Amino acid sequence: MKLKLSQKLLLRYYTAQLKAIALVSPKKAAEKAFALFCTPYSGRTVKTIPEIFSKAEAISFRSQDLNIHGFRFRPSESNGKKVLILHGFSSNAYKFDKYINPLLKDGFEIVLFDAPGHGRSEGKMINALIYKKVILAAEKKFGPFDGIMGHSLGGLAGSLAFEELPNHEKRRLALVAPATETTTAIDNFFRMVTLDDKTRQAFMQLITDIGNKDVHYYSVSRVIKQLDSPVLWVHDKQDTICPYKDVKPLLKLNLPHVRFMITEQLGHSRIYKDAAVCREIVGFFKLLH
Numbered sequence: 279m280k281l282k283l284s285q286k287l288l289l290r291y292y293t294a295q296l297k298a299i300a301l302v303s304p305k306k307a308a309e310k311a312f313a314l315f316c317t318p319y320s321g322r323t324v325k326t327i328p329e330i331f332s333k334a335e336a337i338s339f340r341s342q343d344l345n346i347h348g349f350r351f352r353p354s355e356s357n358g359k360k361v362l363i364l365h366g367f368s369s370n371a372y373k374f375d376k377y378i379n380p381l382l383k384d385g386f387e388i389v390l391f392d393a394p395g396h397g398r399s400e401g402k403m404i405n406a407l408i409y410k411k412v413i414l415a416a417e418k419k420f421g422p423f424d425g426i427m428g429h430s431l432g433g434l435a436g437s438l439a440f441e442e443l444p445n446h447e448k449r450r451l452a453l454v455a456p457a458t459e460t461t462t463a464i465d466n467f468f469r470m471v472t473l474d475d476k477t478r479q480a481f482m483q484l485i486t487d488i489g490n491k492d493v494h495y496y497s498v499s500r501v502i503k504q505l506d507s508p509v510l511w512v513h514d515k516q517d518t519i520c521p522y523k524d525v526k527p528l529l530k531l532n533l534p535h536v537r538f539m540i541t542e543q544l545g546h547s548r549i550y551k552d553a554a555v556c557r558e559i560v561g562f563f564k565l566l567h
Contacts, residue, residue, distance in 0.1 A: 296471060297472075304480045308483075317403055318368040330379065344401045346400070348399075349371060350420065353385045353387060360420070361381055366433075367430055369432075371392050393412060406438060422445075424449055425449065426452070427452040428451075428456060434458075434497075451505070454513075458524035508565070511537070512541065513525050513540060519546040
């Protein structure tokens, strides 16, 4: 994962602070580290808003005492199906503009929103548990969603929410470079902040205390193995954020309900913008008819 110079300087500053706190209290350092882990690192400003969003209905709803803002697109001729699109960490709903017209053309209603701490929504932090709760709130107000598409953290949170939805066997889940294993994200984070084992242990315990489930619950692999719904999983071999190595064990299982589309040279952020990937996902949802 490549960081900008400003991000590197901030990371050094926070790392020095965390190490100083850890000398006194590993638990307190873990709490501060977790807050940093859950804080988006890019700003909220969107330089250019895709024109298609001028045709959207602005929507809002409440979740965890936060105002969540998003968009709804209604087709001129509805097929009666709804699709929810979920962005990743330090991203926003606007980035998925290429999916709007193809889905509308096929009669889908589309809902997108900015996750807490992102875009126009309130909040300062995001993690899979917070995101999952927002998705379930959106399902309650704007669903039921027949198809859910998630990129990166949106793929993880979408999977966690998906397994709790009723009649999920009648729905479809599209994952694009999902954050497959939270343990991998934590490993990467601790390599950057270089905190000691006691702080890491306190960090892992904090995750368990917050959600009443240990870190292995936050796993796309775990969810996918238990589902009976059609799943499309798109991943790039050169993804350095959500590494392909985490996907390999699933490929070997030959799960009958999961179809993989493995790409090369698209990385983590360009993959969902790729025209072939977009066509594959839209075609996958068209089978909901």
